[in-house]
Amino acid sequence: MKPLHQRLNLYIEGDEAYNFVPAEPVGARSLTISRVTGEISLNRPNTTLYASSERYHKPVYGILGLISLSLSEYVVILTGRELRGRLMGHDVYRATDFEVLPLNPNISVSNPPHPVENHLLALLRSHWTGGQFLFSYTCDLTRRLQAQWANAADDGRKAMWEAVDDRFFWNRFIQTRLIESVTPDQDLSAFIFPIMYGTFDIRPAFIHGRHIQLALISRRSRYRAGTRYFRRGIDQDGNVANFNETEQILLVEGSAHAMRDPNEFAAKLSFVQIRGSIPLYWAEINTLRYKPDLQVMEKHDTANAMRQHLQKQVNTYGENSLVNLVNHKGHEKPVKDAFERYVAEVALPQVKYQYFDFHTECKHMRWDRISLLIEKLEPDLLRHGYLHLDGSSPEPVKVQTGIVRTNCMDNLDRTNVVQAALAKWTLNKQLHSLGILPENATIDDYEVLSRDFREMWADHADQISKAYGGSGALKTDFTRTNKRTKKGALQDGVKSLQRYLKNNYFDGPRQDAFDLVTGSWIPRKNPSSSMFLIADPRPLITRSVCYPSIKC
Structure with missing residues (x-):
């Protein structure tokens, strides 16, 4: 199976671009996401960064994907991980910390210009910090052992994102833009990072x-x-x-x-x-x-x-x-x-x-x-x-x-x-x-x-x-x-x-966060049209009731 990059250094080129440079191997092709056009491109080996680029203050352990909210598209990155054990020689990690980076340079994630955008960002953060997300860079956690054995001959030619069980590829929706950017001349597979929502334990x-x-x-x-x-x-x-x-x-x-x-x-x-x-x-x-x-x-x-x-x-x-x-x-x-x-x-x-x-x-x-x-x-x-x-x-x-x-x-x-x-x-x-x-x-x-x-x-x-x-x-x-x-x-x-x-x-907002991250619901581009998310004139008791025609 094609390898994944296990650590990236992020360099922010002002309002122009995010550059993700693999820590290893030295000289590997870096990835650029334009903040102007949203274009995703793979650079030539040993591409030199602009002198004005600033290194992000945290290491990046993977790009979870890109998601579009009402006012901007955002890059979701993994900035913290915890080793949970080794399974057949492969390290298994739990994701512990995340960051959300806006493509729109006029958007501040800490102080969004509209309450709807603030609400959507809060849903996004609460989902990633409130779940149990697991991953490995070198083995596929999403497929049971029998499925991996049955497909071993084909897996050697595939990237991990191509081999995983689609049902359990939790961030598949927000990885769509990266996956759609893969071409014969631009293989982004080392940056396409599947994560699983689940549990893992191993004991001797x-x-x-x-x-x-x-x-x-x-x-x-x-x-x-x-x-x-x-x-x-x-x-x-x-x-x-x-x-x-x-x-x-x-x-x-x-x-x-x-x-x-x-x-x-x-x-x-x-x-x-x-x-x-x-x-x-x-x-x-x-x-x-x-x-x-x-x-x-x-x-x-x-x-x-x-x-x-x-x-x-x-x-x-x-x-x-x-x-x-x-x-x-x-x-x-x-x-x-x-x-x-x-x-x-x-x-x-x-x-x-x-x-x-x-x-x-x-x-x-x-x-x-x-x-x-x-x-x-x-x-x-x-x-x-x-x-x-x-x-x-x-x-x-x-x-x-x-x-x-x-x-x-x-x-x-x-x-x-x-x-x-x-x-x-x-x-x-x-x-x-x-x-x-x-x-x-x-x-x-x-x-x-x-x-x-x-x-x-x-x-x-x-x-x-x-x-x-x-x-x-x-x-x-x-x-x-x-x-x-x-x-x-x-x-x-x-x-x-x-x-x-x-x-x-409390489960209403939790459900909204599930729907947002899995793509079951996509925000409108005009935040004013989504004011119902944060302003509901109905009485509290009425708002607490789940209506099958809407959510169930």
């Missing part, structure tokens, strides 16, 4: 003389992205809200006595799951009551939209096992009934449906009864398998041929518990097959590995929940300790209150 362990590493990655789709009450269900293209792909990777080094490269592994194993909103047209409407009003819209194209969604997942992952965790009575019942009705109508041969009444089966804190669901899914899990690459063979020992798609109402709390249970079941199977664990043992018999597994999945649950629901996940006391506790139930009450407040009073 030592069991029976074998060094292993356990990694967990989640990838959030940029399609139908947003917040809990403002993005529900499906759209006409088959995209669902809160879609996340989660991959658990097990890396096993060679025997303890063998000489080894720390970046080489005797075995690489991967298990992938997905989650996403129930693929119907539905919404929960904020009324400031604790329980919002539920609406299931019976549209003429509901079956077609669901068919598109499920067929996409089958084309990508193989057989789909749909696990539905919503309640069979009360507030959630209409969604359950509609989901089952349309799954039966669509009737795709590679899609299976499994209902599990989570709250009934696990009441009185009997969460060990999730084992009942795993028993029902075991034939599917065995048939789907997982990816197993052996370092001594060019062909995989096995590949994953199907996937479990789990949902509850929000695809957060119940979904997290079930996905962690399926991941543990699979990890035990993998360690047994490698001979690292005896058949009668599980990871729960090894305190350090068990603790790391639980913490990874609980942290992962919290981060997905914060991105969509505004608070940490509920029920993580079970994930962290293998027990449901009264203290955990009390903490869940506090988190539920946080969600209520954020979802009802």
